[in-house]
Amino acid sequence: MKQWQKKKAEDLQRQVEGLLQRRRQQVPDSFVEFCEKWLGLKLTDYQRQAAELIEKNPAVALRWSRQSGKTHLISAWLLWYALRNPGFQIAIVGPSWRQTKIPIRKINGFLPKLPRGFYRKPQTTMVSLRNGSLIQAFPCSPDTIRGFTLDCVYADEYNYIPNDQELYDAIIFTLATKENGKFVCSSTPGATDSMFWRFFNRPQYRHFAKSHVTWREALEPNGPLTQRKYEWLKEEYADDQYRWQREMEAEWAEDEAVWLPLALITKCQDTSLELWKDDGPMHQGRFFGGLDFGKEKDYSAFVVNEQEKDRLVLRHVKVWPHETKYATVIGYVKTLTDRWQTIEKIRADITGVGNYIVEDMKNGGIENVEGVNFTHARKQEMAVMLKQRMLNGAFAYPYTDIPVSPTKKLNYSVELNVERFELKKDGTYRFFQPSESVKDDVFWASALAVYATVEMPPEPFIAVVPI
Numbered sequence: 409m410k411q412w413q414k415k416k417a418e419d420l421q422r423q424v425e426g427l428l429q430r431r432r433q434q435v436p437d438s439f440v441e442f443c444e445k446w447l448g449l450k451l452t453d454y455q456r457q458a459a460e461l462i463e464k465n466p467a468v469a470l471r472w473s474r475q476s477g478k479t480h481l482i483s484a485w486l487l488w489y490a491l492r493n494p495g496f497q498i499a500i501v502g503p504s505w506r507q508t509k510i511p512i513r514k515i516n517g518f519l520p521k522l523p524r525g526f527y528r529k530p531q532t533t534m535v536s537l538r539n540g541s542l543i544q545a546f547p548c549s550p551d552t553i554r555g556f557t558l559d560c561v562y563a564d565e566y567n568y569i570p571n572d573q574e575l576y577d578a579i580i581f582t583l584a585t586k587e588n589g590k591f592v593c594s595s596t597p598g599a600t601d602s603m604f605w606r607f608f609n610r611p612q613y614r615h616f617a618k619s620h621v622t623w624r625e626a627l628e629p630n631g632p633l634t635q636r637k638y639e640w641l642k643e644e645y646a647d648d649q650y651r652w653q654r655e656m657e658a659e660w661a662e663d664e665a666v667w668l669p670l671a672l673i674t675k676c677q678d679t680s681l682e683l684w685k686d687d688g689p690m691h692q693g694r695f696f697g698g699l700d701f702g703k704e705k706d707y708s709a710f711v712v713n714e715q716e717k718d719r720l721v722l723r724h725v726k727v728w729p730h731e732t733k734y735a736t737v738i739g740y741v742k743t744l745t746d747r748w749q750t751i752e753k754i755r756a757d758i759t760g761v762g763n764y765i766v767e768d769m770k771n772g773g774i775e776n777v778e779g780v781n782f783t784h785a786r787k788q789e790m791a792v793m794l795k796q797r798m799l800n801g802a803f804a805y806p807y808t809d810i811p812v813s814p815t816k817k818l819n820y821s822v823e824l825n826v827e828r829f830e831l832k833k834d835g836t837y838r839f840f841q842p843s844e845s846v847k848d849d850v851f852w853a854s855a856l857a858v859y860a861t862v863e864m865p866p867e868p869f870i871a872v873v874p875i
Contacts, residue, residue, distance in 0.1 A: 442488045452630055452632075466583075467591045468590075468619070469594070471596070471604075471608060472658055473596065475633040477632045478594045487535070490537055498558070498560045508547075526539075548571070549575075550574045560583075561582070561583065565807070566595045566602075567599065567604040568598050597660040599670040599673075622656065622657050623656040646843075647842050667839065668798065672799065673821050679807070681721065686744055690747050693750060694750060696752060698710070699777075700849045706847055707730065709728075713857045722820075725853075727811075728740075729812055734765060742769075753777075755856040778864065780864070789859070790856065794854060794855045807820070823848075823850035824851055827841070
């Protein structure tokens with residue numbers, strides 16, 4: 409027998425064995441039994457209740473805190489639902505392509521625990537089962553959703569999807585063609601000008617089954633949130649009660665003194681974008697950078713935007729841990745500028761550092777870098793320019809997390825939302841952080857990158873002339 413014939417015979421034998429095993433082992437009718445016996449998962453009480461809501465209702469909204477296990481639960485439920493219903497088409501959408509693929513990655517992690525013969529080769533954007541069901545990550549586009557006949561749609565972090573109204577309309581009309589079409593969404597709260605907020609607060613959406621889980625329910629031994637992680641988060645959010653309320657109490661809350669409201673930040677998200685990696689291919693374009701040097705208790709942050717016709721697009725963000733040496737930061741910037749040889753200008757914060765840091769960068773071969781002293785007037789100029797670009801729809805960025813260390817990451821949307829302001833008696837603004845523990849380095853690096861696109865006027869000079 410030739411080699412190709414032998415391989416074909418082996419493949420056929422595996423398919424037959426898989427078919428026989430599927431017939432011997434039926435998927436449990438109970439989702440709880442499926443989790444415990446097939447996946448080795450022990451569900452919490454609130455996860456069991458949520459699974460029952462999803463199973464019995466056509467529209468479900470889960471408002472859960474961070475670290476509560478919502479993505480883990482939904483991923484397991486989607487797999488069970490697809491196994492139980494041959495030929496079903498299930499779509500997953502989210503505020504970014506990276507976010508959308510997270511449930512697929514979790515489901516792929518569950519597949520080896522299933523008996524042989526139930527699934528095909530895992531892929532990064534879809535899960536194909538032998539019964540004809542397909543779980544697929546979709547771009548967050550209403551037009552894409554309209555082009556498919558779907559049995560179930562799951563929207564992850566729905567409060568942070570910018571075109572949520574249009575997307576919801578497309579989902580509902582698509583599912584309307586199925587007798588038992590199902591829509592499930594989950595999120596931590598964000599802006600109140602959103603469909604997710606309306607699901608919980610408007611009477612026309614009373615048909616939605618709803619679940620609300622806070623850190624209290626998620627805390628061990630009743631949930632996946634460890635006491636150590638809870639204490640760490642409590643300390644981190646101690647001086648930002650609004651963020652604690654959103655992310656851990658799962659309640660809508662926002663300080664009226666924030667410079668960039670969540671509604672405006674969400675509006676600027678572009679679900680088709682992804683950040684570029686520093687070790688990726690060389691890029692050509694018109695790039696502008698902003699560099700905020702951190703001190704011992706602050707991060708250093710570097711942001712690069714690309715000028716695209718009538719808008720600036722966020723392309724790259726790098727954040728260094730506390731106490732990173734300036735030489736390390738400068739070396740990274742030099743490497744990136746060598747790869748992207750069209751960075752037209754970099755504006756760097758030299759407040760408290762001095763202009764020598766700019767000279768070091770120039771001597772190291774980083775051209776077109778200018779230092780900026782963060783005076784009150786200059787900070788207002790930069791912050792107003794960033795906000796005006798966002799209001800005009802001239803700034804776009806992807807929903808993304810920024811790794812700082814193996815155990816620490818920042819969310820770009822959250823970092824834009826940290827800066828506060830107050831109106832002074834002379835009519836100017838004073839910008840500030842809510843506390844020393846809340847860092848605004850990514851915000852100011854972003855403002856510097858936008859500011860790098862214009863000429864920097866000289867600081868006003870006031871002299872006292874003796875009479």
